[in-house]
Amino acid sequence: MRVLQLIQSLEAGGAERIAVNYANGLSEHISFSAMVTTHSEGALKAELNKSVSYMCLQRRSTFDLKALFKLRTFIEKNKIAIVHAHGTSFFIAFLLKIIYPRIRIIWHEHYGGRVEQSLLSNWILFICSRFFESIFVVNLELERWVKETLCFKNVFFIPNFATINEDVIKTTFLQGEVGKRIVLLANLKSPKNHMAILSAFQELQLQRLGWSLHCVGKIYNDRYSDDIKEYISSNKLEGSIFLIDVRNDISHILSQATIGVLVSTAEGFPVSLLEYGLAKLAVLSTNVGYCSEVINEGVNGLLFNPNNPNELECQLSEIIDEPISSRMQFGLNLQKLVGERYSKENIITTLLLHYRRK
Known part of the structure; x- marks a missing residue:
């Protein structure tokens, strides 16, 4: 199995940390695990295992064709079968599916505030979702929202997980009284x-x-x-x-x-x-x-x-x-x-x- 995690950046955020955890965790179980950021890098890049293939597209606009074809080339070269797109990266994953139909697209929604939004404010997502194989969500409210609002049936709740990185150099020492x-x-x-x-x-x-x-x-x-x-x-x-x-x-x-x-x-x-x-x-x-x-x-x-x-x-x-x-x-x-x-x-x-x- 050959899988790519796709996300906007590797700045220190919840969705970004989960994407890194997935890429690292999968590298121990599958033949090829990759991470691609669409726009920029970030602090979490340092936490990627050496066994994870990495690339930044440096995408400059919504319809950046250079970035899109760079992504397709990376996927073809590495014979990737699944693109696991996190958060806002769903749109470039949708464009990829159009020019490279054989790829399997899974979208992963991490933003809990989505459940307060209407179909009207998510019409682009609704269209793009027709090209997704599955949608993963991080809580049951989001699962209901996807089923009811996007009219998408193949949706699954996948809990997050965290890890302890013992190899990171200890550089931050908190001020204040111990125990308080x-x-x-x-x-x-x-x-x-x-x-x-x-x-x-x-x-x-x-x-x-x-x-x-x-x-x-x-x-x-x-x-x-x-x-x-x-x-x-x-x-x-x-x-x-x-x-x-x-x-x-x-x-x-x-x-x-x-x-x-x-x-x-x-x-x-x-x-x-x-x-x-x-x-x-x-x-x-x-x-x-x-x-x-x-x-x-x-x-x-x-x-x-x-x-x-x-x-x-x-x-x-x-x-x-x-x-x-x-x-x-x-x-x-x-x-x-x-x-x-x-x-x-x-x-x-x-x-x-x-x-x-x-």
């Missing part, structure tokens, strides 16, 4: 909802109790990140809230933390929850997307409604006030769940079964 560090893994963009956790941190005056908050993710230096920086500065929180740009040593960062948080207003199946689990962190999570299927309230973490600031404050206060032994048990319970349900071995086996389905 909160970490948020999320790029600084909507709908990651950073301002909600900053506001809750400030309202609860957690800095006075010695707690610190570490927001780890891509800083785009746009209005969103500027607003966050302004809030930190105006509330004199520079010594307690830290913005850390993209890092590769995520497992090392999490090993220094006590609580992992996720505050998004929309999610598919966030890889960060699985990474928190592998690190045995107590977790406070938004209840959107697939989050409530991973976080069992009071067993391996706490949940809250991201549109209710008071609920976030109450749950944040509660998880901080929990005895250390209870927080540790949350982390152990989550680690067990991740290992049993969302291991690399289980998900890659499921993926291969669907690849073989025709």
